[in-house]
Amino acid sequence: MSKRFLYVNRKAPYGTIYALESLEVVLIGAAFEQDVSLAFLDDGVFQLTRGQQTDELGVKNFSPTYKALGDYDVNKIYVERESLEARGLSLDDLLPLTYEDEDDDWAEKDSIKLVSAAELAEIMQAQDVVLSF
Amino acid sequence: MLHTVNKSPLDRNTLESCIQHALKGSAVLLIEDGVYGAMQGTQKSPMVESAMKEVSFYVIGPDLKARGIDASRVIDGIDIIDYSGFVDLVAKYDKTQSWL
Amino acid sequence: MKFSILVSEGPYTHQAADTAYNFTQAALEKGHEIYRIFFYHDGVNNGTRLTTPPQDDRNIVNRWSALALEHEIDLVLCVAAAQRRGIADADEARRNGKDADNIAAGFRISGLGQLIDAGIESDRLITFGD
Numbered sequence: 041m042s043k044r045f046l047y048v049n050r051k052a053p054y055g056t057i058y059a060l061e062s063l064e065v066v067l068i069g070a071a072f073e074q075d076v077s078l079a080f081l082d083d084g085v086f087q088l089t090r091g092q093q094t095d096e097l098g099v100k101n102f103s104p105t106y107k108a109l110g111d112y113d114v115n116k117i118y119v120e121r122e123s124l125e126a127r128g129l130s131l132d133d134l135l136p137l138t139y140e141d142e143d144d145d146w147a148e149k150d151s152i153k154l155v156s157a158a159e160l161a162e163i164m165q166a167q168d169v170v171l172s173f
Numbered sequence: 174m175l176h177t178v179n180k181s182p183l184d185r186n187t188l189e190s191c192i193q194h195a196l197k198g199s200a201v202l203l204i205e206d207g208v209y210g211a212m213q214g215t216q217k218s219p220m221v222e223s224a225m226k227e228v229s230f231y232v233i234g235p236d237l238k239a240r241g242i243d244a245s246r247v248i249d250g251i252d253i254i255d256y257s258g259f260v261d262l263v264a265k266y267d268k269t270q271s272w273l
Numbered sequence: 274m275k276f277s278i279l280v281s282e283g284p285y286t287h288q289a290a291d292t293a294y295n296f297t298q299a300a301l302e303k304g305h306e307i308y309r310i311f312f313y314h315d316g317v318n319n320g321t322r323l324t325t326p327p328q329d330d331r332n333i334v335n336r337w338s339a340l341a342l343e344h345e346i347d348l349v350l351c352v353a354a355a356q357r358r359g360i361a362d363a364d365e366a367r368r369n370g371k372d373a374d375n376i377a378a379g380f381r382i383s384g385l386g387q388l389i390d391a392g393i394e395s396d397r398l399i400t401f402g403d
Contacts, residue, residue, distance in 0.1 A: 045392060050187075050190070050272075050273070057314060058281075058314065061314055061354065064385060065313075065385055065388065068384065068385040068389065069386075069388075069389045071386070072389045072393065074389070074392075074393065081190065082186065082190055157193050160194060161193070161195070161196050162196070165199075168268065168392075169392040170268055171279070171388075171392070171398070172270060172272065172400055172402075173281075177399075179289075179292075179403075204292060205292060206288075235295075256295045256296055256298070256299035257299045257302070259299065260296065260299045260303055261303075263276070263399055264274050264305070268397065269398070269400075271400035271401070271402065273281070273400070273402045273403055
């Protein structure tokens with residue numbers, strides 16, 4: 041029986057390693073065939089922004105890896121609307137994350153679901169395991 | 174669900190964000206620097222007092238004592254517990270979310 | 274009940290390792306089982322035997338080792354996090370061409386899968402971090 045795992049991301053990338061190492065857990069965890077969801081709220085929404093360029097810092101830009109999540113069957117990516125708005129962002133500022141739906145003739149679909157704080161609270165409540173980074 | 178918060182609400186928005194996502198009937202446990210959120214008379218006390226209408230609040234006694242916060246300064250209705258009580262809360266609620 | 278614990282911060286800088294230890298002790302005293310304690314991020318620094326705190330301070334690493342020995346608790350350091358931060362057992366040191374290892378007694382190094390497994394196999398998974 042699979043469990044519902046939620047990875048909660050509330051921290052911005054690069055200032056600390058939590059975003060990167062959280063992504064590493066998600067990628068490894070995908071092999072365990074559990075029911076996986078990701079939540080991005082507070083400064084965590086900055087992890088998904090387009091246009092990250094890290095070459096002048098001398099650190100790896102790991103944002104393209106989010107686009108690979110669909111290939112790992114990780115396609116429930118919840119982004120909190122209030123957190124985006126508080127930071128002057130909209131969906132257009134975020135990376136386009138998609139997956140191919142095998143139940144719908146492999147149609148390409150958006151992985152990102154914009155949810156309210158109230159909806160996210162219900163999503164959190166519906167999990168078996170919540171990991172926060 | 175049990176939520177734990179380990180940041181002072183006067184420094185970070187962690188407790189505020191936790192409260193926004195804590196459903197009626199869930200519990201919030203203040204640990205480490207989170208215990209400053211249990212104090213009366215701070216800028217953030219009204220936020221906690223308002224949340225207590227729907228959510229149960231607990232605070233770790235040893236963390237309060239370490240920081241010189243007397244029990245008399247804790248908001249009425251917040252339960253002061255020890256690590257044994259912490260374990261009981263984790264067992265009682267079906268899952269724990271740590272707000273870091 | 275079966276508990277697992279994730280420790281995400283190193284010793285001394287943050288209180289997380291102390292809280293995790295106090296929680297673990299209380300859980301054991303109440304008869305709960307600790308399925309695994311997984312150390313990630315800077316948490317892997319809980320597992321170096323080179324730690325030498327002043328004599329009047331607690332030795333966080335030795336405390337974990339003693340707990341593992343007494344209660345046969347599985348203490349796991351994430352391999353990727355450990356490699357980044359210079360924590361190695363004999364195998365890891367040899368594989369990566371290092372001249373020494375530094376893992377403390379009672380700890381082992383393994384993959385992130387051990388964290389997911391802990392989430393699957395335990396009744397509760399609780400995180401201590403920053």
